[in-house]
Amino acid sequence: MQLGAPHPERWNVSDLILFLVEHGGGRTRPLTWECLAFVQGLALELSRKVIGVVLGNNIDSVCAEVAAAKVQEIWKVSAPELETYNPDCFSAALCQIIKPAEPYAFAFAHTYRTIDFAPKLAAALNVGFISDITRYRIDGGRPVFTKSVFHDKLAAEVSFCAAPPHLLSIQIGSFPGDAAQREGRAPVQEKPVNLAGVPDRRRMLQIIQAMKNQVDLSRAQIIVAVGRGIGKQENLKVAQELAAALGAEIGASRPIVDMEWLPRDRQIGSSGQTVAPRVYFAIGISGAIQHIVGMKNSAFVVAINKDPNAPIFKVANYGIVGDLFEVVPALTQAVKQQKGNG
Amino acid sequence: MKIIACIKQVPEKDTRFEINPQGTWIQEQELTFEINECDVYALEEALRLKEKHGGEVVLLSLGGESAEKTMRRGLALGADRGILILAARDQTTDPFTVARALLTQVRLEQPDLVLTGVRSDDQAFSQTGTLLAELLGWPHATIVMKIDWEAGAGRLTIQRELEAGLLEEVSLPFPAVLTIQQGINQVRYPSLKGIMAARKKELRRVNWAATGVSGDRKIAIEKLVFPKSDKKSEIIGGTPRDAAATLVEKMKKEMKIL
Known part of the structure; x- marks a missing residue:
C-alpha cells in the first residue's frame, strides 16, 4: 500500500x-x-x-x-x-x-x-x-x-x-x-450492522463495587506511598514512621496491595484511588503508568528510589537516588527535628 | 478439568536495563529471569482449580532454551508437565506470531481452559491471550480477578476488573481463554519436594519449524530507546542526612507543609 x-x-x-x-x-x-x-x-x-x-x-x-x-x-x-x-x-x-x-x-x-x-x-x-x-x-x-x-x-x-x-x-x-x-x-x-448471528456466549451479569473505600485518600494533604522497593512487609514501618511524623496518610502501589501487605483501600492508581495531595512521597515506587495516572495531579511529588532510571523521576519535582532504608529514616528524623523547632 | 497455563520468561523486575549495540533489544547476557508476574497468578489460579476439581495443569511457553529454568520453576510450583516452543527472539516480539504458535499446541492438547497473564512485563501489549481466543474461536475474558465454577456446570462465572475499583461479573461457556490480573490470589512458593519432583516432570520441546507458523508478522519492534523525559526532577544529592535536610527546607519554604 x-x-x-x-x-x-x-x-x-x-x-x-x-x-x-x-x-x-x-x-x-x-x-x-x-x-x-x-x-x-x-x-x-x-x-x-x-x-x-x-x-x-x-x-x-x-x-x-x-x-x-x-x-x-x-x-x-x-x-x-x-x-x-x-x-x-x-x-x-x-x-x-x-x-x-x-x-x-x-x-x-x-x-x-x-x-x-x-x-x-x-x-x-x-x-x-x-x-x-x-x-x-x-x-x-x-x-x-x-x-x-x-x-x-x-x-x-x-x-x-x-x-x-x-x-x-x-x-x-x-x-x-x-x-x-x-x-x-x-x-x-x-451504518447498519446485523448482529443476529453473533453467538450468545459471554453474558454480563452485574457491575460490582470492588470495595467500599474505607479510607478516602483523595482528601489527604500529604501521602506517603510505598512500592515494591520496600521489600518486606516488616519494612513498612520505615514509611509509616515518616507518615506519622508528617501527619500523612499511607498509600501504596498495586504490588503491595496484591501481596496483602496493606488493604486494597490504600491502593493508588488506575484500578485504585486517584489522589491529588499537596505533597506525594513515592518511596520505592518505580512509577509504572498504572500508578502514575492515579497521582500525577499531586502539587508536589518527591521520589525516593535506588534506580536513577525509574520512571517515577519523570513525574517527580524532587528526587533522591539512594537506599530508601537510609534516606527515609534520615528524612523522618529531619522532619521531627524541624517540627520540634517550629 | 484440563488447564493450560501460558507463561513467559522475562527479566527480573529490579533489572537495570541496557540496550544492545544494535538498539533492537535489551542486553540479555548476565540478566536473571523469572516468570512474568501476571502469569504466575494465572498458574496459581490453574493450580487452585485443579486442587479443587481435579484434572491436569499443563505449562505452555515460547522462548529460547534458557526458558527451561522458568519452566522448571512452574513445574516445581505444581504444574504436571510442560511444553516449550523453541523460538528465536524475533519470533517472540509479534503477539500475533506468538498466538499462532501457541494455538498449534492448544489445539493438540484440547484443554477446557487456557489461563495466562493480562500482560507481559517486557512488551506489555496485552494482546496474546485474546488473540489466541479468537484464533481458537473460543470465548474469553480479560483482566480476571475471580473465577467461580461449580463442578459439572457448563459455564464459568468470572469477575473482571474495570477502572476505578469496579468489577464486571460475566459468565461464559467452556472452553475459554482467561487473562489473569495480578492480585487475583496469593501465590505459593515452591516446596523442596516440588523442586525435586520438577526435575523429573515431562518437558516437551517443540521446534519452531514443527509449529508450521510462517514469518507473516503483523508488527515489529524496530528499536528500543530510553524514554524521553519531558520533565526532569531536581535530584537532591549528598549523604542521606544532607539530602533529608535539603528536602526539609523545600518542604518548609516551597511545599509549605512544615
Whole structure:
C-alpha cells in the first residue's frame, strides 16, 4: 500500500482514519477528545480523513456532540445488542464497519474495555494492532509508534509489517484532549450492522463495587506511598514512621496491595484511588503508568528510589537516588527535628 | 478439568536495563529471569482449580532454551508437565506470531481452559491471550480477578476488573481463554519436594519449524530507546542526612507543609 497524498476528488479506500468515540450516559467521555487529538495529528501528517465511530444504542446525543468537532463524518452504529458491552458484539459490529470501508487505521483509547476486545478484532480481521501508544513520528511517510516496555523503564519504537487497516490504541493521558480541534459540523451517517448471528456466549451479569473505600485518600494533604522497593512487609514501618511524623496518610502501589501487605483501600492508581495531595512521597515506587495516572495531579511529588532510571523521576519535582532504608529514616528524623523547632 | 497455563520468561523486575549495540533489544547476557508476574497468578489460579476439581495443569511457553529454568520453576510450583516452543527472539516480539504458535499446541492438547497473564512485563501489549481466543474461536475474558465454577456446570462465572475499583461479573461457556490480573490470589512458593519432583516432570520441546507458523508478522519492534523525559526532577544529592535536610527546607519554604 503506497502512502502519500490522496486523489483530491475521491476518497481512496485507505484515506480514512477511524476512531472509536468513548461515551457513557448519553455523553462523550473526555477520552474521546484524547483519541480525536491523536487521529487529527496523524491524519494531518498522512493526508487522511478522520471519521468518528459511535457504537451503542440510543446514541443520537453522542453523535450530535462529536459531530460538532472537526471530523469528516460521524458513523452511527446503533443496535440493541450494543447497549451493554459484550466483546463478541463489539468485535462483530466493528468488523462489519471496517471490512467494506477498508480504512487506513482505526484508533482506540487503551481502556480496560479496549484490552478486552481490540485484540479479538485484530485477529478477526487478520491485521496488526499496536497497543498503548504514547507517541509517534513519521519516518519516510510511514508512521512509527512509541510504547512503553519493561515496566516503563524503556520505550519501544514499533511499526506495522502487515497491510492496513492498522489498529492502534493510545495510552490515556499521552495525547491531551485540549489539543483536539473541536469546531466543525460533520454529517452523521447511519451504518447498519446485523448482529443476529453473533453467538450468545459471554453474558454480563452485574457491575460490582470492588470495595467500599474505607479510607478516602483523595482528601489527604500529604501521602506517603510505598512500592515494591520496600521489600518486606516488616519494612513498612520505615514509611509509616515518616507518615506519622508528617501527619500523612499511607498509600501504596498495586504490588503491595496484591501481596496483602496493606488493604486494597490504600491502593493508588488506575484500578485504585486517584489522589491529588499537596505533597506525594513515592518511596520505592518505580512509577509504572498504572500508578502514575492515579497521582500525577499531586502539587508536589518527591521520589525516593535506588534506580536513577525509574520512571517515577519523570513525574517527580524532587528526587533522591539512594537506599530508601537510609534516606527515609534520615528524612523522618529531619522532619521531627524541624517540627520540634517550629 | 484440563488447564493450560501460558507463561513467559522475562527479566527480573529490579533489572537495570541496557540496550544492545544494535538498539533492537535489551542486553540479555548476565540478566536473571523469572516468570512474568501476571502469569504466575494465572498458574496459581490453574493450580487452585485443579486442587479443587481435579484434572491436569499443563505449562505452555515460547522462548529460547534458557526458558527451561522458568519452566522448571512452574513445574516445581505444581504444574504436571510442560511444553516449550523453541523460538528465536524475533519470533517472540509479534503477539500475533506468538498466538499462532501457541494455538498449534492448544489445539493438540484440547484443554477446557487456557489461563495466562493480562500482560507481559517486557512488551506489555496485552494482546496474546485474546488473540489466541479468537484464533481458537473460543470465548474469553480479560483482566480476571475471580473465577467461580461449580463442578459439572457448563459455564464459568468470572469477575473482571474495570477502572476505578469496579468489577464486571460475566459468565461464559467452556472452553475459554482467561487473562489473569495480578492480585487475583496469593501465590505459593515452591516446596523442596516440588523442586525435586520438577526435575523429573515431562518437558516437551517443540521446534519452531514443527509449529508450521510462517514469518507473516503483523508488527515489529524496530528499536528500543530510553524514554524521553519531558520533565526532569531536581535530584537532591549528598549523604542521606544532607539530602533529608535539603528536602526539609523545600518542604518548609516551597511545599509549605512544615
